[in-house]
Amino acid sequence: MKTIKSIIGGATLLLAAGTAALAARTDLVVGIVLEPPHLDPTASAAAAIDEILYANLFQGLTRIGRNGEVLPALAESWEVSDDGRTYTFKLRSGVTFHDGTTFDAEDVKFTLDRARAEDSINAQKQLFSAIDTVEAVDPATVKITLSAPQGSFLYNLGWGDAVIVAPESAETNKENPIGTGPFKFDRWAKGSSVTLVKNPDYWGEPAALEKAEFRVVPDAAAAIPALLSGDVQAFPQMPAGDALIQIESDPRFVVAIGATEGETILSTNNGREPFSNIKVRQAIAHALNREEIIAGNGSGYGTPIGSHFSPANEAYVDLTGTYPYDPAKAKALLAEAGYPDGFKATLKLPPPPYARDGGQVVASQLRQVGIELEIIPVEWAQWLEQVFKNKDYDLTIVSHTEPNDINIYGRDDYYFNYKNPAFKEVMNALEATADPEKRIELYQTAQKIIAQDAVNGFMFQLPKIGVWDAKLEGMWENSPIQANDLTDVRWTD
Structure with missing residues (x-):
């Protein structure tokens, strides 16, 4: 009898451990339709780049929130002059890029001057056309003077094309992106997926996910079996085709029809x-x-x-x-x-x-x-x-x-x-x-x-036809900007 009790007790322990493991899941596979041409959002118009990297790996002075609002990001606050032409940004302290280099006002100046330069390859160079000067007042302060007031200036700084990059890594971001976000680059299996991992040195609230793989799934023929088998747990923009009705009736999934x-x-x-x-x-x-x-x-x-x-x-x-x-x-x-x-x-x-x-x-x-x-x-x-x-x-x-x-x-x-x-x-x-x-x-x-x-x-x-595992929370239902922001995404019990 003693032996039987030990076996039963061991089974109970194994079951408990298994349940805890499921509850503590921290990885996520996200399905995307298009593979990005490269991984530098400041050098291409391709939305597929921002869909992976915006807010996750790269950040700007401001950011666009899930409701389309302008929020602080690398700038914790700002002041605007009475004539609407001068913006003084107070930068966050203790921020580092993923390669360990320090983020400061010089990085902001470098990024904005590079984006608006005559030879700029930024696909949205027009966003920066109102900027007259960018001054690094001190490491934590940037003053930007506009040639004329621009009502959309803070919003423009929240675009993916305006994320802050470092001079040390700017030229290699297409293949090895280095940002300041809650996730950092792990690997790019070209033709297949891009994988990000949690940034242990992130300046803000740590991400709940330890790893996020963005897997290229181009059509419904591939997306449906990937979702039903659990190989992919979330499609922020799913190519569901006629199978959407079937998925909507399945309690394992959330189907969110949002706006873009x-x-x-x-x-x-x-x-x-x-x-x-x-x-x-x-x-x-x-x-x-x-x-x-x-x-x-x-x-x-x-x-x-x-x-x-x-x-x-x-x-x-x-x-x-x-x-x-x-x-x-x-x-x-x-x-x-x-x-x-x-x-x-x-x-x-x-x-x-x-x-x-x-x-x-x-x-x-x-x-x-x-x-x-x-x-x-x-x-x-x-x-x-x-x-x-x-x-x-x-x-x-x-x-x-x-x-x-x-x-x-x-x-x-x-x-x-x-x-x-x-x-x-x-x-x-x-x-x-x-x-x-x-x-x-x-x-x-x-x-x-x-x-x-x-x-x-x-x-x-x-x-925006979003489909994801019902145990996921924090996914965006709408797309006020071309992004799949995972900073608040987590698994629930």
Whole structure:
């Protein structure tokens, strides 16, 4: 009998130990659709970089919170001069980069001067255009003087493109990123995953997770079995396809349909014929059936938009009626533009389902009015090189996930090739205005200008379809910025 008791007692101990181990889980595998081209958020427009590294590994003076608010980050506080041109930041003390080097005011000066330099490769260089001087007053104080007041300055500093980097490691961040965040870089298995581990020397509240692996899972065919088997425990933006209904009924998972800043558009090369003709662009706008595109975009979710602005923003104007779906009107406009029999063009589609699946629907709709599209699938790196950088395209479909980024329509060298002095005037006024009501008015004017000009085919706001293990807490339901912030994520019992 003594032997039996010992065995039973041992089994009880083993069961208790197993339960404790499950309760204490500290690793997480996060599924992402796109692999980043590299790991430096200050050197690329690719959202996939920020989705892994923003707030987790790299930090800025400020940061954007889960509700879109501006929060302190490496700057613990700041003061603004009465004329709105001088910002004095008090930096946090005791902060070090992951390689052990000290963070101080010189790193801030280096980062901002580098981002706004003439030879800067920062994809959002425009964010820093209002900066006149950056002064390291002392190791814990930075004074930034603007050439004119900028109402969005603190918000701009919270973008991933404005994270602080050290001169010692800036040139090697593409392969070996060094930041100040709660996680540090462990390894990049190219084509597969990026792994971060807990930073034991973090200046703030330590992360609950010891390790986070961001695994590339490009489509529903791979995502569904990975989720159901437990190989991947969280998809902040899941390519679920038709299987979402099945997942929603499974109590093991949380399904959160949230909002993003992702304006999904039929991007148009306004500098290339025949798209330089506004009647052609108006014809395309009338040929697009938004509801049908949303139904076939890979998820079936999305909010119709008529301009480049998020419906979640208080300044949003519903302009979907500017060019309502009207194939007959589209054909008439093409005839007026000199294309009574239509024309042929190319449609380059990057990997996400909203582009590949939605592109098939768009091509079908344009075919009905006489526009024959050759669909060209491209990988994300090819899209960045051919379309975004070299403007070698007719049409493409992409979701612009940067926050409040309507200002891109005022950039001379942007890949849309759109030029409108009146729009630029509105953007200049917006930059100089801090009054909230006036800013809303200017944002609404800007929306109306690009809607009337049919710069792009404005289709829908990309939904955030988050799916994760029901025992996880702290995941973001919405995406006010292109990030998967894991700083507050933890496993519950």
